Amino acid sequence: MFKEKGMAEEEVLGDLEKLLARDATYSSGHPIASMSTIPNQLGVEVFSKTLEKNAGRLHTFKGSARVEQQVVHMLGDLLHLDSPVGTTTSGGTESNMLAMLAARENAPKEVKKPEVIAPKSVHSSVDKAAWLLGVHLVKTEVDDVFKAIPFEIEEQISENTIAIFCTAGTTYLGQVDPIAEIGSIARERDIPLHVDAAFGGFVIPFLKDAGHRSYDFDFKVEGVTSVSTDPHKMGMAPIPAGSLLFRDTKMLDMITRKVPYLRGASATQASLLGTRPASSILATWAIMRHLGRQGYRELVKECMQRTEHAHDRIKQNTLIEAAIEPVMNILGITSKERDLDETVEEMEKRGWRMATSPIPPTMRLVVMPHVTEGAINAFFNDLDLVTTTIPAN
Numbered sequence: 001m002f003k004e005k006g007m008a009e010e011e012v013l014g015d016l017e018k019l020l021a022r023d024a025t026y027s028s029g030h031p032i033a034s035m036s037t038i039p040n041q042l043g044v045e046v047f048s049k050t051l052e053k054n055a056g057r058l059h060t061f062k063g064s065a066r067v068e069q070q071v072v073h074m075l076g077d078l079l080h081l082d083s084p085v086g087t088t089t090s091g092g093t094e095s096n097m098l099a100m101l102a103a104r105e106n107a108p109k110e111v112k113k114p115e116v117i118a119p120k121s122v123h124s125s126v127d128k129a130a131w132l133l134g135v136h137l138v139k140t141e142v143d144d145v146f147k148a149i150p151f152e153i154e155e156q157i158s159e160n161t162i163a164i165f166c167t168a169g170t171t172y173l174g175q176v177d178p179i180a181e182i183g184s185i186a187r188e189r190d191i192p193l194h195v196d197a198a199f200g201g202f203v204i205p206f207l208k209d210a211g212h213r214s215y216d217f218d219f220k221v222e223g224v225t226s227v228s229t230d231p232h233k234m235g236m237a238p239i240p241a242g243s244l245l246f247r248d249t250k251m252l253d254m255i256t257r258k259v260p261y262l263r264g265a266s267a268t269q270a271s272l273l274g275t276r277p278a279s280s281i282l283a284t285w286a287i288m289r290h291l292g293r294q295g296y297r298e299l300v301k302e303c304m305q306r307t308e309h310a311h312d313r314i315k316q317n318t319l320i321e322a323a324i325e326p327v328m329n330i331l332g333i334t335s336k337e338r339d340l341d342e343t344v345e346e347m348e349k350r351g352w353r354m355a356t357s358p359i360p361p362t363m364r365l366v367v368m369p370h371v372t373e374g375a376i377n378a379f380f381n382d383l384d385l386v387t388t389t390i391p392a393n
């Protein structure tokens with residue numbers, strides 16, 4: 001595979017084009033369950049002009065360091081935190097790992113078997129973080145609309161509890177856990193509460209103006225100690241762009257390590273990664289400034305209108321149903337009448353790039369900006385056909 005002699009540029013590009021022809025494109029609308037989308041054009045421009053910049057070496061890239069701080073502050077504004085501290089990350093997985101690491105390092109020395117409590121609807125990266133960090137993850141039940149049950153969480157608190165993790169915008173259904181109630185419990189017991197708003201962070205703040213129910217999910221809730229939000233999801237930024245904000249510098253200190261061979265701003269790093277692209281941070285900065293709250297509000301409004309349209313199409317097909325009333329631009333489709341895996345297989349054969357979720361068993365729709373009304377109609381035309389042609393359960 002790795003040849004001795006280099007190939008001509010055109011030949012390389014031709015081969016690559018052939019290989020990438022197998023990729024789905026967002027513009028086709030086929031990735032119907034993706035949480036990423038076509039990044040904002042200004043962000044793409046900034047990203048591609050700044051590829052050499054390394055956010056692991058902020059002493060060398062002092063301008064990028066300043067931009068990262070401004071991103072943290074803009075996100076603090078969005079999430080109701082006046083003096084935010086934190087770091088940009090590669091996405092929701094890294095943010096959850098760092099939030100759990102901070103909690104583990106913050107725990108009293110007497111805690112020998114650290115435990116994190118989380119509803120079973122948390123993203124799988126929370127399991128991954130627990131696995132990597134030697135933390136026992138205690139999963140609690142969810143209610144009939146798949147929200148965390150505060151009482152169930154409270155019941156599990158022990159002297160080993162180092163943190164509670166909740167979600168604002170669950171991966172499976174876009175559900176928001178009752179953060180205010182869980183926040184009170186966390187505060188009363190002096191336990192850190194991390195809110196994973198990887199998806200919801202750029203949606204929930206704009207729901208009310210789009211005519212939908214709003215939720216207190218961020219630092220407005222006093223017991224919340226950290227919030228993660230991904231610009232590379234509904235923030236419209238190019239991958240990899242995540243963030244983790246803490247209320248308290250003490251928690252940031254818990255994940256900050258010295259890098260002995262670097263100087264100045266690079267001599268300590270809070271991210272899990274060393275060398276990492278500054279370009280996605282710079283693109284995030286540009287997009288947030290360019291779109292402003294108004295731009296995001298319009299995006300959320302549009303996505304919610306299309307979500308309602310998709311919800312109507314679900315209601316029109318008697319063989320399927322929505323798992324819950326949509327909270328944000330995520331829909332889970334269930335069926336008592338048809339086998340989900342078979343349905344998904346058939347839809348994949350028709351070019352749709354599908355996703356399924358375990359809790360509850362659903363196929364998922366994430367109505368990102370690339371999922372246009374045309375794509376939704378084409379999807380449901382196919383789904384109507386598939387559900388009527390495959391055998392009944």
Ligand SMILES: Cc1ncc(COP(=O)(O)O)c(C=O)c1O
Nearest residue numbers: 091092093094123171196198199
């Ligand atoms: C709620 C939530 N948290 C974390 C993640 C992980 O994000 P990433 O894939 O960017 O690491 C996801 C991804 O879907 C998510 O939905």
